[in-house]
Amino acid sequence: MKPIEIHPSLLAADFSDLRGAMKMAEAAGADAIHCDVMDGHYVPNISFGAPIIKAIKKHTGLPLRTHLMIEHPELYVDDFVNAGSYEVTVHAEACIHLNRVVNLIKSKGVQAGVSLNPSTPLCMIKHVLKDIDVLLLMSVNPGFGGQSFIPETVAKIREAAEMRAAAGADFSIAVDGGVDLKTAPLVAEAGAEQLIVGTASFGAPDMTEAVKNIRAAAEDARK
Ligand code: DX5
Numbered sequence: 001m002k003p004i005e006i007h008p009s010l011l012a013a014d015f016s017d018l019r020g021a022m023k024m025a026e027a028a029g030a031d032a033i034h035c036d037v038m039d040g041h042y043v044p045n046i047s048f049g050a051p052i053i054k055a056i057k058k059h060t061g062l063p064l065r066t067h068l069m070i071e072h073p074e075l076y077v078d079d080f081v082n083a084g085s086y087e088v089t090v091h092a093e094a095c096i097h098l099n100r101v102v103n104l105i106k107s108k109g110v111q112a113g114v115s116l117n118p119s120t121p122l123c124m125i126k127h128v129l130k131d132i133d134v135l136l137l138m139s140v141n142p143g144f145g146g147q148s149f150i151p152e153t154v155a156k157i158r159e160a161a162e163m164r165a166a167a168g169a170d171f172s173i174a175v176d177g178g179v180d181l182k183t184a185p186l187v188a189e190a191g192a193e194q195l196i197v198g199t200a201s202f203g204a205p206d207m208t209e210a211v212k213n214i215r216a217a218a219e220d221a222r223k
């Protein structure tokens with residue numbers, strides 16, 4: 001069984017003090033930083049791009065996992081790899097040639113992730129199961145932090161874990177959106193290993209306490 005990992009989402013950090021945010025995340029015991037890139041087309045919001053990732057890379061040793069919520073992600077893979085991403089995740093819905101994009105990411109020597117929106121069925125990734133490092137299941141409609149967890153995601157995680165086992169694949173299952181102390185046990189029990197946590201981590205009064213409690217709740221649910 002893969003260990004539970006907590007990935008705070010940069011979207012919920014104080015953008016006026018990203019260096020401080022990196023310190024906070026490290027002190028809290030985060031396993032990676034989740035970087036939400038939005039272009040205002042694929043999702044109805046604009047966040048930040050590769051220069052911000054390059055800037056925070058100087059201030060943290062944590063792996064930077066880049067979640068591209070953008071159209072034509074294949075055009076920007078180089079930029080995000082050069083900025084210091086440890087992983088680049090693209091949305092299956094944004095890739096006409098998903099196999100090609102996944103292989104492009106891997107050819108740059110970083111981990112390749114594929115994300116699916118809540119309404120996108122798992123069959124979209126059926127033929128890349130053995131090629132991907134991470135399957136990022138959205139548990140909210142992407143675009144904004146602080147939204148409510150969509151409960152149907154739990155069954156989808158379970159189904160993804162079954163698909164993975166049946167195919168003999170080894171990707172990690174990540175879940176993104178509305179993950180907090182209440183929903184973390186549900187997603188961990190269903191088979192998710194990487195918990196993306198924005199509002200409930202950077203937005204918590206005590207981030208260290210929040211990360212510790214969410215991790216413990218997730219780990220307990222798997223016992
Ligand atoms: C949503 C982003 C998420 C978001 C999660 O579009 O992909 O990563 O930051 O934030 P919370 O945890 O607040 O739902």
Ligand code: ZN
Nearest residue numbers: 034036067176
């Ligand atoms: Zn995200």
